[in-house]
Amino acid sequence: MKIDASLYTHRALNDLLRSRTDETSVENCLGLRFIGSGLSHGTVLIDGVPGNALGAYLDGAKIIVNGNAQDAVGDTMNKGEIIIRGNVGDAAGYAMRGGEIYVEKNAGYRVGIHMKAYKNNRPALIIGGRAGSFLGEYQAGGFIIVLGLNDDGMPIVGNFPCTGMHGGKMFLRSDCRDVFFPEQVTARPAGAEDMAEIKPYLEKFCDAFHYNPSFIENAPFTVVTPDTQNPYKQMYVAN
Amino acid sequence: MGIDFISAEFDVVRDDARCTRCRVCEKQCANGVHAYDEKNRRMTADETKCVNCQRCVAFCPTRAIKIVRNPNTFRDNANWTASVVNEIYKQASKPGVLLSSMGAPKNLPVYFDRILINASQVTNPPIDPLREPMETRVFLGKKPEKIRRRPDGRLDCALEPQLELALPILFSGMSYGSVSYNVHKALATAARETGTLYNTGEGGLHKDFYAYGANTIVQVASGRFGVHKDYLEAGAAIEIKMGQGAKPGIGGHLTGAKVSGDVSATRMIPEGSDAISPAPHHDIYSIEDLRQLVYSLKEATAYKKPVIVKVAAVHNIAAIASGIARSGADIIAIDGYRGGTGAAPTRIRDNVGIPIELALAAVDQRLRDEGIRNNVSLIVSGSIRTAADVVKAVALGADACAIGTAALLAMGCRLCRSCHTGKCNWGIATQDPALVARLNPDIAARRLINLLTAWNREIKELMGGMGINSIEALRGNRLMLRGVGLNEKELEILGIAHAGE
Ligand code: SF4
Numbered sequence A: 001m002k003i004d005a006s007l008y009t010h011r012a013l014n015d016l017l018r019s020r021t022d023e024t025s026v027e028n029c030l031g032l033r034f035i036g037s038g039l040s041h042g043t044v045l046i047d048g049v050p051g052n053a054l055g056a057y058l059d060g061a062k063i064i065v066n067g068n069a070q071d072a073v074g075d076t077m078n079k080g081e082i083i084i085r086g087n088v089g090d091a092a093g094y095a096m097r098g099g100e101i102y103v104e105k106n107a108g109y110r111v112g113i114h115m116k117a118y119k120n121n122r123p124a125l126i127i128g129g130r131a132g133s134f135l136g137e138y139q140a141g142g143f144i145i146v147l148g149l150n151d152d153g154m155p156i157v158g159n160f161p162c163t164g165m166h167g168g169k170m171f172l173r174s175d176c177r178d179v180f181f182p183e184q185v186t187a188r189p190a191g192a193e194d195m196a197e198i199k200p201y202l203e204k205f206c207d208a209f210h211y212n213p214s215f216i217e218n219a220p221f222t223v224v225t226p227d228t229q230n231p232y233k234q235m236y237v238a239n
Numbered sequence B: 001m002g003i004d005f006i007s008a009e010f011d012v013v014r015d016d017a018r019c020t021r022c023r024v025c026e027k028q029c030a031n032g033v034h035a036y037d038e039k040n041r042r043m044t045a046d047e048t049k050c051v052n053c054q055r056c057v058a059f060c061p062t063r064a065i066k067i068v069r070n071p072n073t074f075r076d077n078a079n080w081t082a083s084v085v086n087e088i089y090k091q092a093s094k095p096g097v098l099l100s101s102m103g104a105p106k107n108l109p110v111y112f113d114r115i116l117i118n119a120s121q122v123t124n125p126p127i128d129p130l131r132e133p134m135e136t137r138v139f140l141g142k143k144p145e146k147i148r149r150r151p152d153g154r155l156d157c158a159l160e161p162q163l164e165l166a167l168p169i170l171f172s173g174m175s176y177g178s179v180s181y182n183v184h185k186a187l188a189t190a191a192r193e194t195g196t197l198y199n200t201g202e203g204g205l206h207k208d209f210y211a212y213g214a215n216t217i218v219q220v221a222s223g224r225f226g227v228h229k230d231y232l233e234a235g236a237a238i239e240i241k242m243g244q245g246a247k248p249g250i251g252g253h254l255t256g257a258k259v260s261g262d263v264s265a266t267r268m269i270p271e272g273s274d275a276i277s278p279a280p281h282h283d284i285y286s287i288e289d290l291r292q293l294v295y296s297l298k299e300a301t302a303y304k305k306p307v308i309v310k311v312a313a314v315h316n317i318a319a320i321a322s323g324i325a326r327s328g329a330d331i332i333a334i335d336g337y338r339g340g341t342g343a344a345p346t347r348i349r350d351n352v353g354i355p356i357e358l359a360l361a362a363v364d365q366r367l368r369d370e371g372i373r374n375n376v377s378l379i380v381s382g383s384i385r386t387a388a389d390v391v392k393a394v395a396l397g398a399d400a401c402a403i404g405t406a407a408l409l410a411m412g413c414r415l416c417r418s419c420h421t422g423k424c425n426w427g428i429a430t431q432d433p434a435l436v437a438r439l440n441p442d443i444a445a446r447r448l449i450n451l452l453t454a455w456n457r458e459i460k461e462l463m464g465g466m467g468i469n470s471i472e473a474l475r476g477n478r479l480m481l482r483g484v485g486l487n488e489k490e491l492e493i494l495g496i497a498h499a500g501e
């Protein structure tokens, strides 16, 4: 089914998406917000630029965007898949607990903040290009993977990545010589075991955006892990 | 001993003639104050560990124990008080932020105590609530600005989603993790029985309590713990927590030690991992961003549930509330300076924020002035201690009041202010299974129901005295209030006249 997004409010569009189980094509999308909020089933193809909070609380549906997406993609997402054939704005994957987000190009600030994992829910956020500052702040679980395939000469990640990180893993396809990490994390070259962990995600990325997997994998990756699950333990005195 | 020694705040006085050496006190005290001295066949006490929770006093079968203030004192000094001096000693021995619990104990004015309520005499007769119907039911949510008609001329009765409360009191957010399973069970049961709501706080909703969804407010805080689709759908309303009266501008932080078993499952984070709620929601830096979160929640739940935005009462609260009222939120919850907490940095708790009475009066006035009062309902808290506080708050403009500390007191809390230790002897602020088992959820629920029933009666009596038979007619009715011992500025902000005027 094809839908002209310009004829819908976000409320009406989401009502429609909830009622459908198979693939829905949303065309002519010009900044319509909240698409797919909490959606648990079906596939949504979007042509154009969806507005903020695309796929917030997503619970199983698949969303594919032919174009850029804006802020807060996949906020508190639980399950499902979001594929963006372009850039994403700020705060993508905020507090996501499950599911996967694939971004072909670059991501804005504060991406993957407070991402967490629980039991079988292990979220993954894969960014093809570069990420802005504050990447993975308070990360508590899951995988954040940045591939640095951008050709604009900008660094793979902005300032202050991993501040307050206390769980999960971050992978940066770079030797990270110029990246400054905070004290409570360890950054080291990724080994074979680390790479095996993210292999399925890299393959899916290559599949979605037509890259050669060996080209992606044959570059140095740095893996960042927190030193403790309890970063603030020594801070308090009972009064 | 020595330079690090801090003299105990309390003394344990035991009447040896009454003591039968039954050792009940020893068993009841999780802090390990009491011990039995085999050799001399008598009980001993280590008063340095005593927090004065009164558990032993309440359970000693011969009433042999008294906990009294330790008469040992520093030399009197109104500036350098004992607590200030002791806090310096604590920080000189360990370089940490002081952590406290429950509401600010400081001696700042409690405006509720300086406000008096009116009653009818001669003209406009009082109403006897035992004889005549009195309405304390409230509906929280957006109210229409004007009467709308459908094309056929009939009334358009469609309303934005509303919460119906049988009385203008609900339970404040207290997370599972900061309080025990049995506390949540008691709150949920009491809320259902009395026709009101309890609030999950930011710790998620235990699977056993989904059944109480119609009486549950589910909270979404910056850490988004336990937030997923089923959770959002389970509640009668969704509350976005921006702040809390006891610690405005500060996030929450449940230490990994308390994240075990069910607490981890409910928050949906691994056991032993710290549960950190950052101070800000990192996706909310403006009212526009807040609006986005409000609407993403509404979209996720198909506009069936009111969205509450909870903020701490801070200096510019009126302007902040005005922004929230335009964000699409249905209800604003404002938590005052004296609000309770399971753990907060002492300095923040005691020095940040403003009293709820002033915040409420300022917000209600501002929203009226701007013609947007009907956009939102107002819930206030921090701290509401009696039915009279509820009546005064409603007359100052609140739609309903939320109680936290008062509810815990009803369940046995003795306000010992040591929740942050996790060793609550009354089974409230703890996850230790042996301590949790001390709180019988059925008895606790009954006590909560008693409390709310009693307050509701008192509210009706106070209303009746004023000649008001519906709580709606009391809301914002500041003519019913007078101040005593307040200066002109305070009266101006509260929007009330002085007694005698
Ligand atoms: S509970 Fe009372 S009677 Fe029993 S040992 Fe303690 S002080 Fe003595």
Ligand code: SF4
Pocket: B053, B101, B102, B408, B412, B413, B414, B415, B416, B417, B418, B419, B420, B423, B424, B425, B426, B427, B428, B429
């Ligand atoms: S909840 Fe427990 S620890 Fe906290 S103040 Fe009350 S009795 Fe003390």
